[in-house]
Amino acid sequence: MNINHAASCFRGILARESLRFLNQRARFFAALVRPLVWLFIFAAGFRSVLGVSIIPPYQTYVLYEEYITPGLLGMIMLFNGMQSSLSMVYDREMGSMRLLLVSPLPRWFLLLSKLLAGVGVALLQVYVFLLIAWFWEVRPPVAGYFMVIPALILSGLMLGALGLMLSSFVTQLENFAGVMNFVIFPMFFASSALYPLWRVRDSSEILYWIANLNPFTHAVEFVRFALYLEFNWQAGLITLLCTLFFLAVAIWGYDPLRGFLPRKGGAAA
Amino acid sequence: MTADTNASLSARNINFSFGRKPVLDNVQIDVPNGKFVALLGQNGAGKTTLFSIITGLYAAHGGEISIGGFDLRKNTQQALGSIGVVFQRPTLDRDLTVRQNLRYFCNLHGISAADAHQRIDNALAGYGLSDLHKRKVTQLSGGQQRRVELVRATLHDPRFLLLDEPTVGLDHANRMEFVSNVKALCKERSLGVLWATHLMDEVEDADYVYILHHGKILFEGGSGDLLETHGKNSIAELYSHLTSKQADAKSL
Incomplete structure (x- = not known):
């Protein structure tokens, strides 16, 4: 693979995703409104009930808004990853995915580039959200805004790869919308995004273990610790391993020699 | 057509099935450089599946x-880099302008920014589309969109052009204009062209014709030779004659 060609290809995919995103302003606002509703309404309403005592990475007692902010960053990455893979199913049905897949570069590189471009767009949303949250007095350390970037990229890649993997199994747009609901909501609610795991354990031991097995929990914790200038090795390692696993299955799923698309008749039948 | 090692496309003994349902059975197709080759077949004959295999979207089972000149399995990237494709469904990004769509394609093919700019300008001018370069795809007519797709398919100087029912949805005048554009390209650039269609009037004077029926090549030959051999006046008549003969043979 020629490095200049690969760089040119990645630039093209990134530019396309960014332009599409900027041209679809409604999508931008919708993506932003969702976590803001949680921050302004849900968190404010539950502040007195759900204040969080001193647990790592926090150095002091924190307000509930501050606690759920990393979870809401995870929410942005989760919805973006699923949205991106939904658009892949749509593109595959409409045909523009074919243009990408018949390009003269390895398929794994094309899929990884598409994922990274999607993460780039999600990062933009994350920082706009963090800016608004700052005015809402959610103010992590300034260095945390930079330290969190690698954690956000890895988490975004993991969630995007999960969506990509699911899209390689699902050949019809209508079915994929159902799969998304089946994945997004259990993943988000059965995690540490909204409440710390020790609190979950108090009420349900089973839910605690489910949340522990949920990759989204580890992505959120990885982001939470990074935002407060700490490195959570365990969460980072699990997020990395899940990313590699989802990505490998997705690439396998999109491989014409072994994948599911031809067997089911896919879009090109 | 006999195997030609310098052909734009050479497909030998292609087999493919969806589960247990065979879709392509021992298909052989050659497209020499500078020749306009038609692949005729009704809906469901296997044309799109064959095209998906040629473009590497599906892997042939044999x-x-x-x-x-590049083996698709061993030298996939070089082989794919030699193809220009116009798909059956429009594949332009509707949220982007014409130029943004063409730039995206150039990026995918590793064409540098300066070179891409020049190529896009020249290609659009060649088809009288220069004025449209800043327009969003949604503002173009169906015929204009198809011509932009043809421009895009040739930006990287392919050796072989693959068109899968590219005129679906166009009116007669636009269809004929599109056909003549492709034929001109075929001659000027010595491009091998494989044109799949079920619209016979588009391929009346093709250099060579393959008739794909239920996943098999039913007949092949130069269009003039085929017409003469079967005593028919047009490709449409010939196609109807050959496929109905096949259906009669099956019913017996």
């Missing part, structure tokens, strides 16, 4: 494909 057989070999060489494009521009």
Whole structure:
């Protein structure tokens, strides 16, 4: 693979995703409104009930808004990853995915580039959200805004790869919308995004273990610790391993020699 | 057509099935450089599946494909880099302008920014589309969109052009204009062209004709030779004659 060609290809995919995103302003606002509703309404309403005592990475007692902010960053990455893979199913049905897949570069590189471009767009949303949250007095350390970037990229890649993997199994747009609901909501609610795991354990031991097995929990914790200038090795390692696993299955799923698309008749039948 | 090692496309013994349902059975197709080759077949004959195999979207269950001299399995990237494709469904990004769509394609093919700019300007001018370069795809007519797709398919100087029912949805005048554009390209650039269609009037004077029926090549030959041999006046008549003969043979 020629490095200049690969760089040119990645630039093209990134530019396309960014332009599409900027041209679809409604999508931008919708993506932003969702976590803001949680921050302004849900968190404010539950502040007195759900204040969080001193647990790592926090150095002091924190307000509930501050606690759920990393979870809401995870929410942005989760919805973006699923949205991106939904658009892949749509593109595959409409045909523009074919243009990408018949390009003269390895398929794994094309899929990884598409994922990274999607993460780039999600990062933009994350920082706009963090800016608004700052005015809402959610103010992590300034260095945390930079330290969190690698954690956000890895988490975004993991969630995007999960969506990509699911899209390689699902050949019809209508079915994929159902799969998304089946994945997004259990993943988000059965995690540490909204409440710390020790609190979950108090009420349900089973839910605690489910949340522990949920990759989204580890992505959120990885982001939470990074935002407060700490490195959570365990969460980072699990997020990395899940990313590699989802990505490998997705690439396998999109491989014409072994994948599911031809067997089911896919879009090109 | 006999195997030609310098052919734009050479597909030998291609087999493919969806589960247990065979879709392509021992298909052989050659497209020499500078020739306009028609692939005729009704809906469901296997044309789109064959095109998906040639473009590497599906992997054939048997057989070999060489494009521009590159083996599709062993030298996938070089082979794919030699193809220009116009898909059956429009694949332009509707949220982007014409130029943004063409730049995206150039990026995918590793064409540098300066070179891409020049190529896009020249290609659009060649088709009288220069004025449209800043327009969003949604503002173009169906015929204009198809011509932009043809421009896009040739930006990287392919050796072989693959068109899968590219005129679906266009009116007669636009269809004929599109056909003549492709034929001109075929001659000027010595491009091998494989044109799949079920609209016979588009391929009346093709250099060579393959008739794909239920996943098999039913007949092949130069269009003039085929018409003469079967005593028919047009490709449409010939196609109807050959496929109905096949249906009669099956019913017996």
